[in-house]
Amino acid sequence: MNPALVFAVITAVLIPAHQLADHIVQTDADASHKAEPGWTGWRHLLTHVATYHLTVAAMLAVTVALLDLPVSALGLTAGLAFSAITHALLDRRWTVRLILHATGSAAFADRQTPVCGMYLADQSLHYACLWASALLIACL
Numbered sequence: 001m002n003p004a005l006v007f008a009v010i011t012a013v014l015i016p017a018h019q020l021a022d023h024i025v026q027t028d029a030d031a032s033h034k035a036e037p038g039w040t041g042w043r044h045l046l047t048h049v050a051t052y053h054l055t056v057a058a059m060l061a062v063t064v065a066l067l068d069l070p071v072s073a074l075g076l077t078a079g080l081a082f083s084a085i086t087h088a089l090l091d092r093r094w095t096v097r098l099i100l101h102a103t104g105s106a107a108f109a110d111r112q113t114p115v116c117g118m119y120l121a122d123q124s125l126h127y128a129c130l131w132a133s134a135l136l137i138a139c140l
Helices: 003-025 028-033 038-067 073-091 094-102 106-110 117-139
Strands: none
Touching: 003 038, 003 117, 028 038, 038 073, 073 094, 073 117, 094 106, 094 117, 106 117
């Protein structure tokens, strides 16, 4: 099967998996405390990253099995590892704020209405990382 088709299918799985894992599976406590300093923040962050990637892995496993997609263990491992690392870094929030400041969007980082700038930037960066994860899964 063409790697481009595998990439398209994997991307089509990662997007709803992200929505489900980040907005439904994640608990209010994890969402509220994952960026806090110290052990409390890290505990909530690691719990969120674990439940997020269990959700993603389950949806990928079902799709790969039912559609008989030719993905390797190396590709899946690399893609999920990249996703987990980048998701954790972004969810500490300081990285998102740093990126927004570096790109000249400091005011957007502080905006709360009509949209939350930090949330939109966080989600955009997650999608960019999921794109890279899908490439790793499809190509390795």
